[in-house]
Amino acid sequence: MPPAWNIIASYWADEAKTIEAFRTGKGIAWGDHDERLYCGVSAFYRNAYRGSLVSTWLPSLDGVVPRLESGARVADVGCCHGHSSIIMAEAFPKSRFVGFDSHLGSIAQVRANAEAAGVADRVTFEVAKADGYGGGPFDLICFFDCLHDMDRPVDAARHAGRHLAEGGTVMLVEPFANDRLEDNITTVGRLYYAGSTMLCSAHAISENGTHVLGAQAGQARLGDIFSKAGFGHFRRAAETPFNLILEARR
Numbered sequence: 001m002p003p004a005w006n007i008i009a010s011y012w013a014d015e016a017k018t019i020e021a022f023r024t025g026k027g028i029a030w031g032d033h034d035e036r037l038y039c040g041v042s043a044f045y046r047n048a049y050r051g052s053l054v055s056t057w058l059p060s061l062d063g064v065v066p067r068l069e070s071g072a073r074v075a076d077v078g079c080c081h082g083h084s085s086i087i088m089a090e091a092f093p094k095s096r097f098v099g100f101d102s103h104l105g106s107i108a109q110v111r112a113n114a115e116a117a118g119v120a121d122r123v124t125f126e127v128a129k130a131d132g133y134g135g136g137p138f139d140l141i142c143f144f145d146c147l148h149d150m151d152r153p154v155d156a157a158r159h160a161g162r163h164l165a166e167g168g169t170v171m172l173v174e175p176f177a178n179d180r181l182e183d184n185i186t187t188v189g190r191l192y193y194a195g196s197t198m199l200c201s202a203h204a205i206s207e208n209g210t211h212v213l214g215a216q217a218g219q220a221r222l223g224d225i226f227s228k229a230g231f232g233h234f235r236r237a238a239e240t241p242f243n244l245i246l247e248a249r250r
């Protein structure tokens with residue numbers, strides 16, 4: 001929990017911006033927050049990735065681990081400080097990873113993180129939006145806790161579909177949520193609705209696109225996004241009290 005205190009510190013530091021955003025309805029871009037937000041969010045989620053990504057989440061996806069073991073190309077969209085890519089690169093040395101994020105400050109930090117972890121030879125990072133990167137085809141395209149932040153999630157999913165290799169997989173990791181609001185009035189749901197209001201929805205509003213999904217979108221709405229983007233297969237592969245791990249294929 002201590003890394004999460006940086007998130008709370010950023011909420012307080014950004015109080016004036018938040019009040020203004022509620023007055024104007026213009027939202028707050030992810031990159032306009034107090035700096036403590038980025039390391040706070042990244043270090044908080046890193047715990048779940050260290051605990052579950054390699055041991056449970058990747059094996060829950062059909063045929064993905066053998067591809068990673070023999071050498072796959074992986075995109076990590078909305079990677080922020082890149083801990084997810086670094087953890088996968090440590091576990092699968094024959095694979096190559098590219099992290100994309102629209103926030104310049106995070107990409108500057110993530111390169112130093114990869115150097116420090118000794119995986120800079122197989123992980124690269126680029127500033128790019130979720131519907132604007134190149135470099136495929138990818139065997140695996142990951143969205144860790146970021147699709148719901150995006151103002152154009154259908155475009156992001158469609159772009160992923162176009163950049164998947166034959167038989168490739170999209171792994172969508174999202175905050176745990178049920179489909180009905182009344183089923184999300186739980187301790188975890190309250191935490192996520194607060195974060196969603198301050199961060200996720202505020203960012204999507206600031207980009208002025210097609211959607212403001214928020215951090216409690218739930219599997220049905222997320223499945224609808226992928227269906228609209230042309231994916232024929234979408235299923236829940238795993239879950240924790242904090243996350244849904246969803247698998248999408250064309």
Ligand SMILES: C[S@@+](CC[C@H](N)C(=O)[O-])C[C@H]1O[C@@H](n2cnc3c(N)ncnc32)[C@H](O)[C@@H]1O
Nearest residue numbers: 042045078079080101102103129130144145146
């Ligand atoms: C909650 S953070 C999650 C970061 C990271 N994936 C993790 O799990 O720690 C959401 C990230 O999505 C990025 N993001 C938001 N909208 C984006 C877009 N349209 N294209 C690319 N990245 C985007 C933000 O800059 C931010 O780094």
